[in-house]
Amino acid sequence: MINQTLILEEMEAQQVVNERPDFMRRFWKSGTTKIGTVLLLFLILFSFVGPLIYRHSAIEAHLLYTDAPPSARFPLGTDSLGHNILAQLMVGGQSSLEVGFAAAFLSMVIGILYGMISGIIGGWVDTLMMRIVDIILAIPSIFILLFLNVAFQPNLIIMIFVLASTAWLGVSRLVRAEVLTIKNHVYVEAAHALGARTWRIMIRYMLPNFLGTVLVAATLGIADAILAMAGLSFLGLGLPPPTPNWGGMLSDAMNYMFQNSWWMIYPPGIAILTSQVSINLIGDGLRNAIETRER
Amino acid sequence: MGVVLLEVKNLNKYFPIQRGILRRNVGAVRAVDGISFAVHAGETLGVVGESGCGKSTMGRSILRLIEPTSGTVQFAGKDILALTKSQMRTMRREMQIVFQDPYASLNPRYTIFQTLSEPMEIHNLYQPAERKRQVESILERVGLAATYASRFPHEFSGGQRQRIGIARALMLHPKLIILDEPVAALDVSVQSQVMNLLEDLQQEFNLTYIFIAHDLSVVKHISNRVLVMYLGRMAELASSEDLFADPLHPYTRALLSAVPIPNPRAKRERIILKGDLPSPANPPSGCVFHTRCPIAQEICKQKVPEWRELRPNHYAACHFVD
Numbered sequence: 001m002i003n004q005t006l007i008l009e010e011m012e013a014q015q016v017v018n019e020r021p022d023f024m025r026r027f028w029k030s031g032t033t034k035i036g037t038v039l040l041l042f043l044i045l046f047s048f049v050g051p052l053i054y055r056h057s058a059i060e061a062h063l064l065y066t067d068a069p070p071s072a073r074f075p076l077g078t079d080s081l082g083h084n085i086l087a088q089l090m091v092g093g094q095s096s097l098e099v100g101f102a103a104a105f106l107s108m109v110i111g112i113l114y115g116m117i118s119g120i121i122g123g124w125v126d127t128l129m130m131r132i133v134d135i136i137l138a139i140p141s142i143f144i145l146l147f148l149n150v151a152f153q154p155n156l157i158i159m160i161f162v163l164a165s166t167a168w169l170g171v172s173r174l175v176r177a178e179v180l181t182i183k184n185h186v187y188v189e190a191a192h193a194l195g196a197r198t199w200r201i202m203i204r205y206m207l208p209n210f211l212g213t214v215l216v217a218a219t220l221g222i223a224d225a226i227l228a229m230a231g232l233s234f235l236g237l238g239l240p241p242p243t244p245n246w247g248g249m250l251s252d253a254m255n256y257m258f259q260n261s262w263w264m265i266y267p268p269g270i271a272i273l274t275s276q277v278s279i280n281l282i283g284d285g286l287r288n289a290i291e292t293r294e295r
Numbered sequence: 296m297g298v299v300l301l302e303v304k305n306l307n308k309y310f311p312i313q314r315g316i317l318r319r320n321v322g323a324v325r326a327v328d329g330i331s332f333a334v335h336a337g338e339t340l341g342v343v344g345e346s347g348c349g350k351s352t353m354g355r356s357i358l359r360l361i362e363p364t365s366g367t368v369q370f371a372g373k374d375i376l377a378l379t380k381s382q383m384r385t386m387r388r389e390m391q392i393v394f395q396d397p398y399a400s401l402n403p404r405y406t407i408f409q410t411l412s413e414p415m416e417i418h419n420l421y422q423p424a425e426r427k428r429q430v431e432s433i434l435e436r437v438g439l440a441a442t443y444a445s446r447f448p449h450e451f452s453g454g455q456r457q458r459i460g461i462a463r464a465l466m467l468h469p470k471l472i473i474l475d476e477p478v479a480a481l482d483v484s485v486q487s488q489v490m491n492l493l494e495d496l497q498q499e500f501n502l503t504y505i506f507i508a509h510d511l512s513v514v515k516h517i518s519n520r521v522l523v524m525y526l527g528r529m530a531e532l533a534s535s536e537d538l539f540a541d542p543l544h545p546y547t548r549a550l551l552s553a554v555p556i557p558n559p560r561a562k563r564e565r566i567i568l569k570g571d572l573p574s575p576a577n578p579p580s581g582c583v584f585h586t587r588c589p590i591a592q593e594i595c596k597q598k599v600p601e602w603r604e605l606r607p608n609h610y611a612a613c614h615f616v617d
Contacts, residue, residue, distance in 0.1 A: 124318075187401055194391075195388070195418060
């Protein structure tokens with residue numbers, strides 16, 4: 001009798017089709033995600049492998065060829081100091097991508113730690129920690145970034161920290177909200193009843209639950225960081241010369257708008273645009289793949 | 296009856312009600328209010344009451360999943376509430392809990408093997424190979440195939456999941472298991488199987504149960520003694536036979552008269568309680584039941600009834616029954 005009913009129960013259980021995620025497949029299914037991935041891969045190859053193939057200096061000034069439109073010698077022309085724009089674009093991409101990825105990763109780590117601690121401790125500690133986040137969020141981030149960049153002489157590492165200093169806020173809110181939800185799950189209580197320590201609950205129960213959401217936020221954060229750095233460079237507060245970067249190239253080009261030197265403006269502009277579009281497409285694809293699983 | 300395994304004395308859990316930005320305490324929800332009882336090794340104590348009467352809070356307070364406000368809990372001679380965090384972690388091997396909702400109580404990201412081996416991981420028991428054997432043997436003991444270990448909770452039905460929940464509680468071979476409405480979320484046909492399983496396991500592993508339920512027929516079936524709670528307080532405590540044959544407290548009588556009898560011609564008196572359950576944040580004065588009691592008098596509003604032994608081993612808190 002027990003066996004019979006067990007079989008019945010088993011049949012019932014099998015109707016719950018195995019919906020275990022084939023995460024990557026769902027991620028790849030979408031065409032826009034593919035476009036985004038291809039574009040980003042192209043940017044990465046362009047910036048990091050490109051200079052190995054196109055062996056021209058990005059900082060050498062060809063003083064005889066300033067403001068030159070695209071030609072056989074300079075495929076994308078030169079700028080007002082005679083820099084090779086194609087070479088500059090490649091090298092500029094390196095710092096943009098490095099800083100973008102590193103700042104997003106750093107902000108993810110800080111945000112996860114901060115949000116988790118806040119959510120798990122709870123009570124007045126949580127209130128205090130979250131009010132601090134609110135206060136920093138209330139200040140326009142460009143203002144904070146400008147201030148920090150003026151206060152510290154930015155190099156690549158400092159730039160990463162400066163950009164992460166505002167980007168972690170959103171992540172920490174996200175993480176805290178997830179932690180508050182998961183904290184009240186009965187299976188977390190069950191783990192407590194078994195004698196699990198807090199770190200086990202944090203790592204084994206909390207982290208896997210919100211990692212997907214945070215990963216999406218962090219991916220989109222890469223785009224934000226690249227854009228913020230371009231913005232800072234555009235305002236003249238980016239990485240110091242001579243290392244080229246996209247925002248700085250755009251800023252220089254703006255001074256020569258009246259000469260109609262389109263070859264100075266389009267390349268960095270399109271590069272920034274491509275980085276934004278590709279990363280946002282990937283982020284959206286990730287989000288869709290994750291949300292399907294949670295449905 | 297065996298030796299006293301668990302003794303609860305004057306257990307209270309008040310949840311503070313806080314208002315305003317300064318979080319001033321403006322009152323307290325008296326979820327558990329002055330509960331005292333003893334559980335003997337090997338017996339099953341049933342705990343019944345309406346939803347919101349504090350049964351589950353009481354169970355969780357005993358395990359310190361919720362820290363009780365005051366009172367003492369003695370388990371095997373040790374004062375549970377005085378233990379440090381790490382002592383308490385060790386003590387958790389002895390006392391476990393099975394939750395009501397089998398859909399919520401299993402981690403959806405864990406395989407069954409991970410769920411069942413985690414207790415051994417936490418307490419550093421056995422080598423990996425032995426853990427696997429333990430998981431398989433318990434799985435089989437609760438009526439599931441050992442091959443299910445690699446599956447995820449969503450692949451199982453409610454009854455199967457509850458078996459897994461029970462298996463998890465058994466992994467550390469505890470002495471006491473608090474069953475917090477373990478069958479309330481299951482179909483009736485599955486309920487009886489799980490009940491039988493619980494009874495078999497009790498025999499085999501010499502377990503002591505605190506069985507929390509709101510279904511009297513379920514409690515009658517499995518309990519040696521039954522505690523009736525109302526609004527966080529004890530109304531009546533007696534052996535299962537005595538309670539069902541000769542209920543003393545008017546609340547118990549009303550509860551029993553509401554149990555459906557599978558005979559449409561059976562004539563009997565229903566005691567219909569008027570009004571709603573009062574708020575435990577603002578409990579009635581005197582006897583908390585007086586607002587709904589059919590035999591309440593003036594004294595019930597003023598004086599809290601004493602907990603009296605009205606028959607041998609049959610206790611109740613009422614001014615008017617003897």
